[in-house]
Amino acid sequence: MGGRPRRRGHPALSVGAGIVGLMTALAAFGPAVAQQDPQHEDFQHLLSPPDRTYLLGTDELGRSTLARVLYGARVSLATSGLSTTAAILVGAPVGLLAGYRQGWFDAVSMRLTDGVLAFPGVLLAMLLIVAIGARPSSVVLALGVSFAPLFARTIRASTLTEREKEYVIAARAVGGSLWHILRRHLVPNVLDTLVVQATLCLGLCVLSEATLSYLGLSAAPETPSWGRMVFEGQRILELAPSVTIVPLIAISVTILGFNLLGNGLSDALDPQARPWS
Numbered sequence: 001m002g003g004r005p006r007r008r009g010h011p012a013l014s015v016g017a018g019i020v021g022l023m024t025a026l027a028a029f030g031p032a033v034a035q036q037d038p039q040h041e042d043f044q045h046l047l048s049p050p051d052r053t054y055l056l057g058t059d060e061l062g063r064s065t066l067a068r069v070l071y072g073a074r075v076s077l078a079t080s081g082l083s084t085t086a087a088i089l090v091g092a093p094v095g096l097l098a099g100y101r102q103g104w105f106d107a108v109s110m111r112l113t114d115g116v117l118a119f120p121g122v123l124l125a126m127l128l129i130v131a132i133g134a135r136p137s138s139v140v141l142a143l144g145v146s147f148a149p150l151f152a153r154t155i156r157a158s159t160l161t162e163r164e165k166e167y168v169i170a171a172r173a174v175g176g177s178l179w180h181i182l183r184r185h186l187v188p189n190v191l192d193t194l195v196v197q198a199t200l201c202l203g204l205c206v207l208s209e210a211t212l213s214y215l216g217l218s219a220a221p222e223t224p225s226w227g228r229m230v231f232e233g234q235r236i237l238e239l240a241p242s243v244t245i246v247p248l249i250a251i252s253v254t255i256l257g258f259n260l261l262g263n264g265l266s267d268a269l270d271p272q273a274r275p276w277s
Contacts, residue, residue, distance in 0.1 A: 013264025019257025023250075027077050030070035038067040038224045047240045059229075059243045060236050068224040069246050075225045076254070079139055079218070080205035084198055086144025091151030092194060096182055098152070099159025110156070113149040121146040122208050129217045139218050143208055147201050154197045158190040192269040196262050203258030210251050226251050 213227025233244030
């Protein structure tokens with residue numbers, strides 16, 4: 001029988017969006033639901049196993065593991081979001097201008113980008129944090145600088161493709177200004193690529209923030225964060241494994257969610273990759 005073709009869904013997109021939505025909801029509303037202070041030290045329940053009062057147990061100072069994981073989600077997601085935003089603000093304009101103007105600006109900016117990409121992202125972030133001081137704003141700046149080249153390279157590649165299309169050539173032929181062509185033609189057509197790259201970058205930032213926090217270069221020691229919890233929990237792994245395992249699961253699930261969301265968006269936004277049945 002003939003009929004209208006029916007588009008199949010994108011399971012990765014649905015699952016990724018669900019995971020990211022759940023983690024965001026836990027970060028936003030979880031601490032209110034837990035109703036426990038992550039800094040409160042209950043010396044009568046040191047290394048307590050999960051029970052009615054402490055659903056995920058406590059650490060060596062009697063602090064609620066559940067409350068600390070939920071507050072840590074706020075730190076991780078906020079830092080990742082701000083870092084990705086900073087990377088976009090730095091890298092995307094460079095990629096647009098380099099891809100459209102080419103010439104000396106393209107050559108210089110891409111060589112600088114290659115130089116930054118030569119360093120592993122976390123290592124470069126560590127060097128920057130040590131240079132400017134370990135504080136939350138420094139982490140955002142360091143991760144933003146470290147991942148900005150990813151956006152510069154990705155947006156440049158998309159811009160190189162778009163600049164040769166007829167609508168851009170026509171806009172140049174009628175005397176369209178640089179700003180007009182970028183704003184009206186190029187930016188809307190590279191936006192899909194930017195969204196996908198941003199989603200994938202969020203996952204990288206979650207892992208990087210956790211690594212920096214584990215090394216003591218991110219949040220302050222008294223601030224609950226996933227990486228810091230893993231560092232503190234490794235000393236008592238045999239006595240209270242949940243202190244380490246729970247934040248590790250939170251990190252892994254969050255990264256998985258962003259990766260699935262990014263891959264799903266890439267398939268959904270690519271007209272040539274849209275499945276039909």
